[in-house]
Amino acid sequence: MHIIVVGVDHTTASIALRERLACSARYIPQQLQAASKVASECVFLSTCNRIELYAVCQDAIQGRIDLLRVLSEMRQVALDELEAHCYCFIDERATAHLFGVAAGLYSLVPGEPQIQGQVVDALEIAQGSGYAGPVTSALFRAAVVAGKRARSETGISKNAASLSHVAVQLARHLLPDFHQASVLLIGSGKMSELAARNLKDNGARQIVIVNRTQAHATELAESLQATLRPFQELSAALLEADVVISSTKAPHAILTPEIMAQVMRQRGERSLLMIDIALPRDIDPAVGAISDIHLYNLDDLQSEVERGIQLRLLETEHVQSIIEEEVQSFQRWLASLSVVDTISDLRQKADELRQQELTRILRQFSSTLSEREVAAVQELTKRLMNKLLHTPMLRLKDAAAAGQGHVYAEAMRYLFDLEENNHESDHRNASQQARHDPDPVDCPEITSAVAKP
Numbered sequence: 001m002h003i004i005v006v007g008v009d010h011t012t013a014s015i016a017l018r019e020r021l022a023c024s025a026r027y028i029p030q031q032l033q034a035a036s037k038v039a040s041e042c043v044f045l046s047t048c049n050r051i052e053l054y055a056v057c058q059d060a061i062q063g064r065i066d067l068l069r070v071l072s073e074m075r076q077v078a079l080d081e082l083e084a085h086c087y088c089f090i091d092e093r094a095t096a097h098l099f100g101v102a103a104g105l106y107s108l109v110p111g112e113p114q115i116q117g118q119v120v121d122a123l124e125i126a127q128g129s130g131y132a133g134p135v136t137s138a139l140f141r142a143a144v145v146a147g148k149r150a151r152s153e154t155g156i157s158k159n160a161a162s163l164s165h166v167a168v169q170l171a172r173h174l175l176p177d178f179h180q181a182s183v184l185l186i187g188s189g190k191m192s193e194l195a196a197r198n199l200k201d202n203g204a205r206q207i208v209i210v211n212r213t214q215a216h217a218t219e220l221a222e223s224l225q226a227t228l229r230p231f232q233e234l235s236a237a238l239l240e241a242d243v244v245i246s247s248t249k250a251p252h253a254i255l256t257p258e259i260m261a262q263v264m265r266q267r268g269e270r271s272l273l274m275i276d277i278a279l280p281r282d283i284d285p286a287v288g289a290i291s292d293i294h295l296y297n298l299d300d301l302q303s304e305v306e307r308g309i310q311l312r313l314l315e316t317e318h319v320q321s322i323i324e325e326e327v328q329s330f331q332r333w334l335a336s337l338s339v340v341d342t343i344s345d346l347r348q349k350a351d352e353l354r355q356q357e358l359t360r361i362l363r364q365f366s367s368t369l370s371e372r373e374v375a376a377v378q379e380l381t382k383r384l385m386n387k388l389l390h391t392p393m394l395r396l397k398d399a400a401a402a403g404q405g406h407v408y409a410e411a412m413r414y415l416f417d418l419e420e421n422n423h424e425s426d427h428r429n430a431s432q433q434a435r436h437d438p439d440p441v442d443c444p445e446i447t448s449a450v451a452k453p
Protein backbone atom coordinates (compact mmCIF):
# COMPACT_ATOMS: atom_id res chain seq x y z
CA MET A 1 0.00 0.00 0.00
CA HIS A 2 1.36 3.41 -1.00
CA ILE A 3 0.05 6.95 -0.68
CA ILE A 4 0.71 8.76 -3.97
CA VAL A 5 0.08 12.31 -5.14
CA VAL A 6 0.50 13.56 -8.70
CA GLY A 7 -0.24 17.13 -9.71
CA VAL A 8 0.82 20.56 -10.88
CA ASP A 9 0.86 23.97 -9.23
CA HIS A 10 1.75 27.58 -10.06
CA THR A 11 5.47 26.81 -9.73
CA THR A 12 5.49 23.98 -12.29
CA ALA A 13 2.75 24.78 -14.80
CA SER A 14 1.49 27.85 -16.64
CA ILE A 15 -1.95 29.26 -16.01
CA ALA A 16 -3.02 27.96 -19.43
CA LEU A 17 -2.16 24.36 -18.50
CA ARG A 18 -3.76 24.71 -15.06
CA GLU A 19 -6.95 25.92 -16.73
CA ARG A 20 -7.09 22.73 -18.80
CA LEU A 21 -6.51 20.53 -15.76
CA ALA A 22 -8.86 22.41 -13.41
CA CYS A 23 -12.08 20.66 -12.45
CA SER A 24 -15.16 22.25 -10.89
CA ALA A 25 -16.72 20.59 -7.83
CA ARG A 26 -19.66 19.12 -9.76
CA TYR A 27 -17.33 17.13 -12.05
CA ILE A 28 -14.85 15.95 -9.42
CA PRO A 29 -16.80 12.71 -8.69
CA GLN A 30 -16.32 11.74 -12.36
CA GLN A 31 -12.58 12.31 -11.96
CA LEU A 32 -12.58 10.21 -8.80
CA GLN A 33 -14.56 7.45 -10.47
CA ALA A 34 -11.88 7.16 -13.14
CA ALA A 35 -9.13 7.17 -10.53
CA SER A 36 -10.90 4.51 -8.46
CA LYS A 37 -10.27 2.00 -11.25
CA VAL A 38 -6.54 2.14 -10.51
CA ALA A 39 -6.58 3.05 -6.79
CA SER A 40 -8.36 1.78 -3.69
CA GLU A 41 -8.89 5.32 -2.35
CA CYS A 42 -8.63 8.76 -3.93
CA VAL A 43 -9.18 12.49 -3.30
CA PHE A 44 -9.00 15.24 -5.94
CA LEU A 45 -7.86 18.74 -4.95
CA SER A 46 -8.52 21.44 -7.56
CA THR A 47 -7.87 25.12 -6.79
CA CYS A 48 -6.76 28.24 -8.68
CA ASN A 49 -3.11 27.37 -8.21
CA ARG A 50 -2.94 23.58 -7.94
CA ILE A 51 -4.55 20.45 -9.30
CA GLU A 52 -3.59 17.32 -7.36
CA LEU A 53 -4.79 13.73 -7.27
CA TYR A 54 -4.13 11.81 -4.04
CA ALA A 55 -4.57 8.05 -4.06
CA VAL A 56 -3.78 4.80 -2.27
CA CYS A 57 -2.27 2.21 -4.62
CA GLN A 58 -0.72 -1.19 -4.10
CA ASP A 59 2.28 -0.55 -6.36
CA ALA A 60 4.24 2.70 -6.37
CA ILE A 61 5.61 2.49 -9.91
CA GLN A 62 2.41 1.41 -11.61
CA GLY A 63 0.29 3.62 -9.40
CA ARG A 64 2.12 6.75 -10.49
CA ILE A 65 1.82 5.81 -14.16
CA ASP A 66 -1.89 5.01 -13.81
CA LEU A 67 -2.74 8.23 -11.99
CA LEU A 68 -0.94 10.35 -14.57
CA ARG A 69 -2.89 8.59 -17.30
CA VAL A 70 -6.15 9.25 -15.47
CA LEU A 71 -5.38 12.97 -15.30
CA SER A 72 -4.26 12.98 -18.91
CA GLU A 73 -7.35 11.23 -20.26
CA MET A 74 -9.96 12.91 -18.07
CA ARG A 75 -8.65 16.43 -18.62
CA GLN A 76 -7.62 15.79 -22.25
CA VAL A 77 -4.00 16.82 -21.76
CA ALA A 78 -1.27 14.93 -23.59
CA LEU A 79 0.62 12.59 -21.26
CA ASP A 80 4.05 13.87 -22.29
CA GLU A 81 2.94 17.48 -21.68
CA LEU A 82 1.58 16.56 -18.26
CA GLU A 83 4.74 14.68 -17.27
CA ALA A 84 6.87 17.68 -18.24
CA HIS A 85 5.12 19.90 -15.69
CA CYS A 86 3.89 17.56 -12.95
CA TYR A 87 5.37 16.41 -9.68
CA CYS A 88 4.87 13.15 -7.84
CA PHE A 89 5.41 12.31 -4.17
CA ILE A 90 4.99 8.93 -2.54
CA ASP A 91 4.34 7.74 1.02
CA GLU A 92 5.96 10.00 3.65
CA ARG A 93 6.87 12.67 1.09
CA ALA A 94 3.26 12.69 -0.17
CA THR A 95 2.06 13.16 3.41
CA ALA A 96 4.52 15.99 4.05
CA HIS A 97 3.50 17.66 0.79
CA LEU A 98 -0.21 17.68 1.66
CA PHE A 99 0.51 18.98 5.16
CA GLY A 100 2.59 21.77 3.61
CA VAL A 101 -0.24 22.55 1.20
CA ALA A 102 -2.77 22.76 4.04
CA ALA A 103 -0.43 25.04 6.00
CA GLY A 104 -0.23 27.38 3.01
CA LEU A 105 3.47 26.74 2.67
CA TYR A 106 3.27 26.25 -1.10
CA SER A 107 0.56 28.81 -1.88
CA LEU A 108 1.12 31.79 -4.14
CA VAL A 109 0.79 33.82 -0.95
CA PRO A 110 2.29 31.70 1.87
CA GLY A 111 -0.15 31.10 4.69
CA GLU A 112 -3.26 32.21 2.79
CA PRO A 113 -6.32 30.81 4.59
CA GLN A 114 -8.46 29.66 1.63
CA ILE A 115 -6.45 26.49 1.00
CA GLN A 116 -7.41 25.11 4.42
CA GLY A 117 -11.09 25.16 3.48
CA GLN A 118 -10.31 23.79 0.02
CA VAL A 119 -8.55 20.78 1.56
CA VAL A 120 -11.62 20.17 3.73
CA ASP A 121 -13.94 20.52 0.71
CA ALA A 122 -11.86 18.07 -1.33
CA LEU A 123 -12.17 15.44 1.39
CA GLU A 124 -15.92 16.02 1.81
CA ILE A 125 -16.52 15.57 -1.93
CA ALA A 126 -14.47 12.36 -1.98
CA GLN A 127 -16.22 11.01 1.11
CA GLY A 128 -19.64 12.03 -0.18
CA SER A 129 -19.10 10.20 -3.45
CA GLY A 130 -17.60 7.15 -1.71
CA TYR A 131 -14.03 7.34 -2.99
CA ALA A 132 -12.17 8.40 0.17
CA GLY A 133 -11.25 5.52 2.44
CA PRO A 134 -9.80 5.23 5.95
CA VAL A 135 -6.25 6.16 4.91
CA THR A 136 -7.05 9.21 2.76
CA SER A 137 -9.66 10.39 5.27
CA ALA A 138 -7.15 10.21 8.10
CA LEU A 139 -4.51 11.81 5.88
CA PHE A 140 -6.63 14.84 5.02
CA ARG A 141 -7.91 15.27 8.58
CA ALA A 142 -4.31 15.23 9.81
CA ALA A 143 -3.42 17.81 7.14
CA VAL A 144 -6.11 20.13 8.48
CA VAL A 145 -4.66 19.75 11.99
CA ALA A 146 -1.18 20.57 10.67
CA GLY A 147 -2.54 23.63 8.87
CA LYS A 148 -4.32 24.91 11.97
CA ARG A 149 -1.21 24.45 14.07
CA ALA A 150 0.91 26.32 11.54
CA ARG A 151 -1.43 29.31 11.54
CA SER A 152 -1.92 29.44 15.30
CA GLU A 153 1.68 28.75 16.38
CA THR A 154 3.60 30.74 13.74
CA GLY A 155 3.29 33.98 11.79
CA ILE A 156 2.79 32.23 8.42
CA SER A 157 -0.68 33.76 7.99
CA LYS A 158 0.23 37.20 9.33
CA ASN A 159 1.96 40.21 7.79
CA ALA A 160 0.70 39.48 4.25
CA ALA A 161 -2.48 38.86 2.27
CA SER A 162 -4.51 36.37 0.33
CA LEU A 163 -4.82 36.54 -3.44
CA SER A 164 -7.89 38.74 -3.15
CA HIS A 165 -6.09 41.07 -0.77
CA VAL A 166 -3.10 41.27 -3.11
CA ALA A 167 -5.48 42.23 -5.93
CA VAL A 168 -6.84 45.06 -3.78
CA GLN A 169 -3.33 46.19 -2.86
CA LEU A 170 -2.45 46.29 -6.55
CA ALA A 171 -5.45 48.53 -7.20
CA ARG A 172 -4.37 50.86 -4.40
CA HIS A 173 -0.83 50.93 -5.72
CA LEU A 174 -1.84 51.82 -9.28
CA LEU A 175 -4.62 54.26 -8.35
CA PRO A 176 -3.50 57.11 -6.08
CA ASP A 177 -7.12 58.24 -5.71
CA PHE A 178 -8.31 54.73 -4.82
CA HIS A 179 -10.78 56.00 -2.19
CA GLN A 180 -12.71 57.89 -4.85
CA ALA A 181 -12.48 55.15 -7.48
CA SER A 182 -15.45 53.08 -8.62
CA VAL A 183 -14.67 49.39 -8.17
CA LEU A 184 -16.62 46.78 -10.13
CA LEU A 185 -16.66 43.27 -8.70
CA ILE A 186 -17.76 40.57 -11.15
CA GLY A 187 -18.89 37.43 -9.33
CA SER A 188 -19.99 36.85 -5.73
CA GLY A 189 -18.20 33.62 -4.86
CA LYS A 190 -15.67 33.12 -2.08
CA MET A 191 -12.82 34.90 -3.84
CA SER A 192 -15.09 37.78 -4.82
CA GLU A 193 -16.39 38.07 -1.27
CA LEU A 194 -12.86 38.19 0.12
CA ALA A 195 -11.91 40.82 -2.44
CA ALA A 196 -14.99 42.88 -1.59
CA ARG A 197 -14.30 42.78 2.13
CA ASN A 198 -10.67 43.73 1.57
CA LEU A 199 -11.83 46.61 -0.63
CA LYS A 200 -14.08 47.81 2.16
CA ASP A 201 -11.35 47.46 4.77
CA ASN A 202 -8.98 49.46 2.59
CA GLY A 203 -11.34 52.39 2.22
CA ALA A 204 -13.10 51.79 -1.09
CA ARG A 205 -16.30 53.85 -0.97
CA GLN A 206 -18.02 52.85 -4.20
CA ILE A 207 -18.32 49.12 -4.82
CA VAL A 208 -20.54 47.69 -7.53
CA ILE A 209 -21.29 43.96 -7.71
CA VAL A 210 -22.45 42.21 -10.87
CA ASN A 211 -23.37 38.55 -10.72
CA ARG A 212 -25.49 36.10 -12.73
CA THR A 213 -27.44 34.82 -9.70
CA GLN A 214 -28.99 37.22 -7.23
CA ALA A 215 -29.36 35.33 -3.93
CA HIS A 216 -25.82 35.38 -2.55
CA ALA A 217 -24.93 38.58 -4.41
CA THR A 218 -27.82 40.42 -2.73
CA GLU A 219 -26.70 39.27 0.73
CA LEU A 220 -23.10 40.28 0.01
CA ALA A 221 -24.09 43.68 -1.34
CA GLU A 222 -26.22 44.40 1.72
CA SER A 223 -23.47 43.39 4.15
CA LEU A 224 -20.98 45.66 2.38
CA GLN A 225 -23.38 48.49 1.55
CA ALA A 226 -22.44 47.94 -2.09
CA THR A 227 -24.53 48.49 -5.22
CA LEU A 228 -25.88 45.36 -6.90
CA ARG A 229 -26.55 45.44 -10.62
CA PRO A 230 -27.99 42.67 -12.83
CA PHE A 231 -25.65 40.84 -15.16
CA GLN A 232 -27.43 42.37 -18.15
CA GLU A 233 -25.99 45.74 -17.10
CA LEU A 234 -22.38 44.54 -17.14
CA SER A 235 -21.42 46.73 -20.12
CA ALA A 236 -22.85 49.82 -18.44
CA ALA A 237 -21.02 48.99 -15.21
CA LEU A 238 -17.77 48.61 -17.15
CA LEU A 239 -18.21 52.12 -18.57
CA GLU A 240 -18.34 53.62 -15.07
CA ALA A 241 -15.68 51.54 -13.34
CA ASP A 242 -12.09 52.53 -12.60
CA VAL A 243 -11.13 49.07 -11.33
CA VAL A 244 -12.53 45.68 -12.33
CA ILE A 245 -11.88 42.58 -10.22
CA SER A 246 -13.34 39.45 -11.78
CA SER A 247 -13.69 36.05 -10.13
CA THR A 248 -16.57 33.98 -11.49
CA LYS A 249 -16.92 30.24 -12.08
CA ALA A 250 -17.61 30.67 -15.79
CA PRO A 251 -16.06 27.90 -17.93
CA HIS A 252 -14.78 30.42 -20.48
CA ALA A 253 -13.90 34.09 -20.79
CA ILE A 254 -16.85 36.43 -20.22
CA LEU A 255 -14.97 39.58 -21.26
CA THR A 256 -13.65 39.31 -24.81
CA PRO A 257 -11.55 41.76 -26.86
CA GLU A 258 -14.66 42.67 -28.88
CA ILE A 259 -16.67 43.56 -25.76
CA MET A 260 -13.85 45.54 -24.17
CA ALA A 261 -12.91 47.37 -27.39
CA GLN A 262 -16.47 48.69 -27.60
CA VAL A 263 -16.44 49.66 -23.91
CA MET A 264 -13.12 51.52 -24.23
CA ARG A 265 -14.33 53.49 -27.26
CA GLN A 266 -17.17 54.85 -25.12
CA ARG A 267 -14.87 55.59 -22.16
CA GLY A 268 -12.73 58.01 -24.14
CA GLU A 269 -9.23 58.25 -22.70
CA ARG A 270 -10.06 56.95 -19.23
CA SER A 271 -7.80 54.04 -18.35
CA LEU A 272 -9.13 50.87 -16.75
CA LEU A 273 -7.40 48.52 -14.33
CA MET A 274 -8.61 44.93 -14.72
CA ILE A 275 -7.60 42.15 -12.32
CA ASP A 276 -8.60 38.59 -13.21
CA ILE A 277 -8.38 36.21 -10.24
CA ALA A 278 -10.53 33.46 -11.78
CA LEU A 279 -9.51 30.06 -13.11
CA PRO A 280 -10.46 29.47 -15.88
CA ARG A 281 -9.79 33.13 -16.68
CA ASP A 282 -12.76 35.49 -16.94
CA ILE A 283 -10.92 37.98 -19.14
CA ASP A 284 -9.46 36.99 -22.48
CA PRO A 285 -5.67 37.64 -22.37
CA ALA A 286 -5.96 39.54 -25.67
CA VAL A 287 -7.88 42.25 -23.78
CA GLY A 288 -4.56 43.36 -22.30
CA ALA A 289 -3.43 44.57 -25.73
CA ILE A 290 -6.21 47.16 -25.90
CA SER A 291 -5.02 50.73 -25.33
CA ASP A 292 -5.59 52.16 -21.82
CA ILE A 293 -6.38 48.73 -20.30
CA HIS A 294 -4.02 47.41 -17.63
CA LEU A 295 -4.76 43.68 -17.25
CA TYR A 296 -3.38 41.41 -14.54
CA ASN A 297 -4.14 37.70 -14.00
CA LEU A 298 -3.17 35.14 -11.37
CA ASP A 299 0.34 34.66 -12.71
CA ASP A 300 0.92 38.40 -12.93
CA LEU A 301 0.16 38.76 -9.23
CA GLN A 302 3.23 36.74 -8.31
CA SER A 303 5.63 39.67 -8.67
CA GLU A 304 3.27 41.93 -6.70
CA VAL A 305 2.94 39.35 -3.95
CA GLU A 306 6.64 38.87 -3.25
CA ARG A 307 7.15 42.25 -1.61
CA GLY A 308 4.49 41.50 0.97
CA ILE A 309 5.43 37.95 1.90
CA GLN A 310 8.99 38.26 3.17
CA LEU A 311 7.90 38.25 6.81
CA ARG A 312 5.85 35.13 6.21
CA LEU A 313 8.78 33.39 4.62
CA LEU A 314 10.75 33.94 7.81
CA GLU A 315 8.25 31.56 9.46
CA THR A 316 8.91 28.73 7.01
CA GLU A 317 11.41 26.90 9.22
CA HIS A 318 9.02 26.94 12.17
CA VAL A 319 6.17 25.67 9.99
CA GLN A 320 8.38 22.91 8.63
CA SER A 321 9.12 21.69 12.14
CA ILE A 322 5.38 21.50 12.87
CA ILE A 323 4.81 19.59 9.63
CA GLU A 324 7.58 17.14 10.53
CA GLU A 325 5.94 16.50 13.91
CA GLU A 326 2.54 15.93 12.33
CA VAL A 327 3.97 13.73 9.58
CA GLN A 328 5.68 11.51 12.13
CA SER A 329 2.44 11.30 14.10
CA PHE A 330 0.55 10.24 10.99
CA GLN A 331 3.25 7.73 10.03
CA ARG A 332 2.98 6.18 13.48
CA TRP A 333 -0.77 5.83 13.00
CA LEU A 334 -0.27 4.38 9.54
CA ALA A 335 2.27 1.87 10.85
CA SER A 336 -0.09 0.89 13.67
CA LEU A 337 -2.55 -0.42 11.06
CA SER A 338 -0.25 -3.43 10.67
CA VAL A 339 -1.06 -4.61 14.20
CA VAL A 340 -4.69 -3.54 14.50
CA ASP A 341 -5.96 -7.03 13.72
CA THR A 342 -3.68 -8.64 16.29
CA ILE A 343 -4.79 -6.19 18.98
CA SER A 344 -8.44 -6.77 18.08
CA ASP A 345 -8.05 -10.55 18.09
CA LEU A 346 -6.15 -10.50 21.38
CA ARG A 347 -8.77 -8.34 23.04
CA GLN A 348 -11.55 -10.55 21.69
CA LYS A 349 -9.92 -13.75 22.92
CA ALA A 350 -9.19 -12.25 26.35
CA ASP A 351 -12.78 -11.12 26.67
CA GLU A 352 -14.09 -14.54 25.64
CA LEU A 353 -11.95 -16.19 28.33
CA ARG A 354 -13.12 -13.59 30.85
CA GLN A 355 -16.75 -14.24 30.01
CA GLN A 356 -16.31 -18.01 30.22
CA GLU A 357 -14.71 -17.89 33.67
CA LEU A 358 -17.14 -15.25 34.88
CA THR A 359 -20.11 -17.35 33.79
CA ARG A 360 -18.69 -20.42 35.57
CA ILE A 361 -18.10 -18.55 38.84
CA LEU A 362 -21.40 -16.68 38.80
CA ARG A 363 -23.26 -19.94 38.19
CA GLN A 364 -21.82 -21.24 41.47
CA PHE A 365 -22.79 -18.13 43.45
CA SER A 366 -25.96 -17.06 41.63
CA SER A 367 -28.08 -17.59 44.71
CA THR A 368 -25.89 -15.57 47.07
CA LEU A 369 -24.86 -12.54 44.98
CA SER A 370 -27.09 -9.53 44.43
CA GLU A 371 -27.40 -7.80 41.03
CA ARG A 372 -25.19 -5.01 42.32
CA GLU A 373 -22.51 -7.48 43.42
CA VAL A 374 -22.64 -9.30 40.07
CA ALA A 375 -22.17 -5.97 38.27
CA ALA A 376 -19.23 -5.18 40.53
CA VAL A 377 -17.57 -8.52 39.73
CA GLN A 378 -18.11 -7.96 36.01
CA GLU A 379 -16.58 -4.49 36.22
CA LEU A 380 -13.63 -5.87 38.19
CA THR A 381 -12.85 -8.51 35.57
CA LYS A 382 -13.06 -5.92 32.77
CA ARG A 383 -10.67 -3.61 34.58
CA LEU A 384 -8.20 -6.42 35.25
CA MET A 385 -8.31 -7.47 31.59
CA ASN A 386 -7.81 -3.91 30.31
CA LYS A 387 -4.93 -3.23 32.68
CA LEU A 388 -3.24 -6.49 31.79
CA LEU A 389 -3.52 -5.82 28.02
CA HIS A 390 -2.75 -2.10 28.11
CA THR A 391 1.06 -2.23 28.20
CA PRO A 392 1.49 -5.08 25.66
CA MET A 393 -0.78 -3.24 23.22
CA LEU A 394 1.15 0.01 23.62
CA ARG A 395 4.45 -1.84 23.13
CA LEU A 396 3.02 -3.52 20.01
CA LYS A 397 1.99 -0.14 18.55
CA ASP A 398 5.43 1.30 19.34
CA ALA A 399 7.06 -1.67 17.62
CA ALA A 400 4.83 -1.08 14.58
CA ALA A 401 5.88 2.57 14.45
CA ALA A 402 9.52 1.40 14.46
CA GLY A 403 8.88 -0.98 11.56
CA GLN A 404 8.96 -4.13 13.72
CA GLY A 405 5.22 -4.61 14.20
CA HIS A 406 5.07 -7.82 12.16
CA VAL A 407 7.74 -9.46 14.34
CA TYR A 408 5.94 -8.77 17.62
CA ALA A 409 2.50 -9.43 16.12
CA GLU A 410 3.58 -12.89 14.99
CA ALA A 411 5.07 -13.58 18.43
CA MET A 412 1.88 -12.46 20.14
CA ARG A 413 -0.23 -14.60 17.85
CA TYR A 414 1.96 -17.59 18.64
CA LEU A 415 2.01 -16.99 22.41
CA PHE A 416 -1.75 -16.48 22.68
CA ASP A 417 -2.68 -18.99 19.97
CA LEU A 418 -4.43 -16.44 17.76
CA GLU A 419 -5.44 -17.42 14.25
CA GLU A 420 -3.51 -15.74 11.38
CA ASN A 421 -5.43 -12.91 9.73
CA ASN A 422 -5.02 -12.47 5.98
CA HIS A 423 -5.75 -8.75 6.17
CA GLU A 424 -2.99 -8.34 8.67
CA SER A 425 -0.56 -10.04 6.31
CA ASP A 426 -1.46 -7.40 3.75
CA HIS A 427 -0.89 -4.65 6.33
CA ARG A 428 2.44 -6.22 7.26
CA ASN A 429 3.61 -6.33 3.66
CA ALA A 430 2.53 -2.74 3.12
CA SER A 431 4.37 -1.66 6.27
CA GLN A 432 7.52 -3.43 5.17
CA GLN A 433 7.31 -1.85 1.71
CA ALA A 434 6.77 1.61 3.12
CA ARG A 435 9.78 1.20 5.37
CA HIS A 436 12.23 -0.48 3.00
CA ASP A 437 11.34 0.67 -0.52
CA PRO A 438 13.67 3.30 -2.05
CA ASP A 439 12.37 6.83 -2.50
CA PRO A 440 10.19 6.48 -5.64
CA VAL A 441 10.84 10.04 -6.77
CA ASP A 442 14.59 9.54 -6.84
CA CYS A 443 14.56 5.94 -8.05
CA PRO A 444 15.87 5.61 -11.65
CA GLU A 445 13.74 2.53 -12.20
CA ILE A 446 10.55 4.47 -11.54
CA THR A 447 11.69 7.49 -13.51
CA SER A 448 12.38 5.26 -16.48
CA ALA A 449 9.11 3.42 -16.14
CA VAL A 450 7.10 6.63 -16.08
CA ALA A 451 9.04 8.20 -18.92
CA LYS A 452 8.32 5.17 -21.09
CA PRO A 453 4.88 3.84 -20.15
